[in-house]
Amino acid sequence: MTPPPLDDTTAQQPAAAPVRPARPLSPAARHAVSLFPLLVLAGWAAFDRRAARDGVARLAGADPWWLLAGAGFTFLGSLAAACIRQGALPDRLPPGLLIASQFAAGAANHVLPAGLGAHAVTLRFLRRQGVPLARATASIALYSLVRAVAKTPVVLVFLLAAPHAVRPEALLPQGRALLMAVAGLLLGPAAAVLVLAAVPPLRRPALDAVRTALTDVRRLHTRPSRFLPLWGGAVAAPLIQAGVVASVGTALALPLSWAQLAFAYLAASTAAGAVPAPGGIGPLDAALVLTLAGYGAPLPLATTTVLGYRALTVWLPLLPGTLAMSAMVQREAL
Template identity: 55%
Template sequence: MSAPSPLAPPPGSPVPEAPSRPVPSPSGRSLRLALCLAPLLLAGCWAVADRPVLYEGARRLVAADPRWLLAGFGCTCLTWVAASCVRQGALPDRLPAGLLLASQVAAGAANHALPGGLGAHAVTVRFLRARGVPLDRATASIGLYSLVKAAAKTLVLLVLLTVSPAWRRLGGLLPDGTELVPAAAVAGGLVTGVGVLLTAVRPLRRPVTALVRTALADARVVHALPCRALALWGGAVAMPLVQAGSLGCVGAALGLELPWPEVALAFLAAGTAMGGAPVPGGIAVDAALVWTLVAFGAEPAPATATVIGYRVVTDWLPLLPGALVLSALIRAKVL
């Protein structure tokens, strides 16, 4: 008969219970539920307050020209191609084109859950890690993607401001100087706080410094390769143009009666002003876009219908195929 193990409890002693997982407090669950429902509550309040405009917009969307709506969906599909080009251009490693395009289709579905493109970035990082790209270089490519995308969007906006006379109407949409002071103070405080943290906390400074060093090294490599630089900047410039093209097609289907340059300018101006709002689904951008289209001379009903149709064509119609592609990539262990 073998001797009992010295690590075993004595015979007859109570068996210790396994540590249980901490149960979230009711207040914590309530807070998370409130944060998840806040965008829906805001959208519901807006719909209740503007019932006549919303009803007229939905009625116009049902009677819209399906050919223009199909063209708008085609522009939405082109955004996946443009995003794939920018993702490939931001990384020196060659990625499989088909799987990269599929990952961007799936990333569009993931963007419904998280604001600011975080869902798409998370899917892309998992895709790059599965392709053998180290985590620091995958994260650095996300930073380069975001930086180039913002720079290209600003460049396109400046060009449209130069060629379109409608830029004068944007002056009435800008807040007064007194309203900009608190926003500037908050932004300055955030930048100062981040700088102090990076300077004082060494365990935080080291990984951030290494990430910046990796990003700069990869940026030099991709800009030394003409094909990568063309994919990076060409895709970044094409992305806002095809997005604005989708909005213009939906507007043409609904009788918006605004020239395409003004529609594109309204789209870029609203996205630049409200794109950083931490709200999933682009609710803040949609409200700003309706406001900007009306300021450019559109009637409220067709402007609202155009924005609703744009959201249907660019978000809700691609949601089902995007979710199916995301599930297929997970089952195939591509993500």
């Protein structure tokens, strides 16, 4: 007995195209790219050697145990970023490679402004794991949005828990930073619309990314294994960075409480977020020094605290981050 013929609509349905990972680099290109992070590290060290030398000299008399605690908070920052990255994606990622990619992303983040380095490394990693481009870009957008939104309840908790230890007005950007923040809020969406209108080939990928993002957000928030690390990591991330500042300030015997030191970081990072600098270096440093001084900390100690914070969050993880990036390139994970 012969089987019945297939329905026309069934026969005409095309098979779903398999998702292919990003094309691996050639051996020569992979070798060159694996050396590039180390060259960037060497150039960074040559360019900023004076600040590094001054920071090490001033931190020589600090409490080493509190500095070690600050280094521990720095390591936890990469784990929190890995949790957010996994929570923003329905696909299951290998935990070890994911954490290593965030160390590499942290190193790249200090080279390009506004987190572009970290997002570029993460995007390449996700594509090498076979994640479709639309879903990978949607997860990066969700990562950025959740980190920005999650800081609000953290600030509110500080305001309610220690209303006399914090200064809410410190959260508002001042002067040029305020103008840049307003300009960014107004010009950013307008620039995106103009780019899509002027470059038609970008419209379809952009719409696909938006549709994928909306679909994935609904799916992720029905799975506790995704939305718990997504939001938990996003809430923990600013607290971890604040813990680094508080640890360095305590190591230097800064005359401020932990609540004041932590809120000083939250205020400074909020005010400096409108200025697109590599890793926040520059605007965040200046805002943090001014905020600590506004709480009554001596200016030399406030400056040393910021140097110590930079030593732990930039210089300390930069070498393992660049090594992780080179190793992942060699293993074709990037």
